[in-house]
Amino acid sequence: MPIAFVAGATGTLGGLIVESLRRRDVQVRALVRPGNAEGRQALDGRPGVEVVEGDIRDSVDSLGRTLDGVGVVISAVLGDADVIVDGQVNLLRAAEKAGVARFIPSDFSYDLFRLDPDDNAYSNLRLEAHKAFGESPVAVTSVLPGAFLDVVHQPYFEHVDWEAGTFSYWGDGDQPIEFTSYADTAEWTAEVALDPTPGPTVRVAADILTTRGLHQTLERASGRRLEPRRLGGLDDLKAEIERRKAGSTNVFDYLALQYAWVMNTGKASFDRLDNDRYPGVEPTRAEEFYRRALNS
Ligand SMILES: NC(=O)c1ccc[n+]([C@@H]2O[C@H](COP(=O)([O-])OP(=O)(O)OC[C@H]3O[C@@H](n4cnc5c(N)ncnc54)[C@H](OP(=O)(O)O)[C@@H]3O)[C@@H](O)[C@H]2O)c1
Structure with a gap:
């Protein structure tokens, strides 16, 4: 080999x-x-x-x-x-x-x-x-592989504020998103x-969840209530990205929001999955992943 x-x-x-x-x-x-x-x-x-x-x-x-x-x-x-x-x-x-x-x-x-x-x-x-x-x-x-489960609940992605006990999102939260x-x-x-x-x-994808589904999964896996906070529509999100861009030379000031926009518009969603081609991989679904990640 x-x-x-x-x-x-x-x-x-x-x-x-x-x-x-x-x-x-x-x-x-x-x-x-x-x-x-x-x-x-x-x-x-x-x-x-x-x-x-x-x-x-x-x-x-x-x-x-x-x-x-x-x-x-x-x-x-x-x-x-x-x-x-x-x-x-x-x-x-x-x-x-x-x-x-x-x-x-x-x-x-x-x-x-x-x-x-x-x-x-x-x-x-x-x-x-x-x-x-x-x-x-x-x-x-x-x-x-879609978005990494390991990162989307981290503070940088601006969804979850564990201290405040909130889950923030843009749009209607109903777009299916691939996660691995x-x-x-x-x-x-x-x-x-x-x-x-x-x-x-x-x-490939280990799981497909909407943003609302991600919110519920994180609540179930953590055993904690996360108050939902809708920050605006996807046009508002786009405007917020442009606002941050205009005031910054650092891509990290708006990159997380650009990921959120792509994921929640479905613009880069998969039109097929190739999971079946690789039966040797048994991926961990989101809830199991977060049960382990949040309780270890
Ligand atoms: N889909 C998602 O949600 C998601 C999330 C996270 C990451 N990713 C992607 O996964 C990939 C890997 O990310 P990661 O988080 O594993 O990154 P990482 O931990 O920061 O590792 C980056 C690696 O690249 C090496 N590297 C950087 N510049 C190099 C150079 N000039 N020559 C040789 N090696 C160099 C680094 O070496 P040193 O150790 O010497 O610095 C390190 O080994 C990236 O494409 C990233 O975008 C996707």
Whole structure:
């Protein structure tokens, strides 16, 4: 079996992908950035894992030297345009030179291919990367798992205020939204890495919930009442995004609201699910996920 190369192996998703690949007995080559001693230590010496140092913004030649014998390159990096666009293009070019068969870019979201450039700044970086990938002899496959259950209840997403005991939302809350955990995304990514013919996109989801459903699920799982607070319609949400954008040069001031807008309009919802193609993955549904996450 050829080696799987993981860029972003020291990150949350990348680390889980390494584990999912090893559970399937796949040899892993993990890219660790120079100077990341802690990340290196977590991977060094693990059976079946070879650590190589580098940065995906390194030259194509130097990256290419780390790809000898690699069958699939998985990118789970996170960053700005220099990483998501330039770095990933670099990595793909190196993969082309090394004769790699497949590249899984760091997309891991809703169906970003249905979005317009202004809809979400981070999704748009990924769209720009795909444009720059161009025609490639390496087959590019995006794994699309919807929103991560692990993050949507965190304060940054502005839904749940555990201290105030409130659940805030925009719109009518009735749009079905696809959700998956980091761990199940890693499991599906490992399956896709081993799939000889996954096609250009794989859409999976552990659960589909409306925002109202998410609210009820969080209440049941936490055993706490969260007072619902409707903040306005989706047009009001769009106006709030523009208001924050106008007063800021920091994308994180409005990025969470851009995710909320995309998810609640259904603009990037899936038109099919590929769960059945991978019966080896038994995903954890939202209520079970939150029972464990909120009560541990
Ligand atoms: N759908 C969702 O709701 C959702 C939620 C969260 C994340 N995601 C997606 O999941 C993916 C991974 O996110 P994450 O949360 O796992 O990120 P993370 O924990 O921040 O990990 C990012 C990884 O990228 C590495 N990296 C950054 N720049 C690099 C470079 N120039 N060269 C090589 N490696 C580099 C980091 O290395 P260092 O350790 O050295 O910094 C780290 O290993 C991203 O595409 C993200 O958008 C999706």
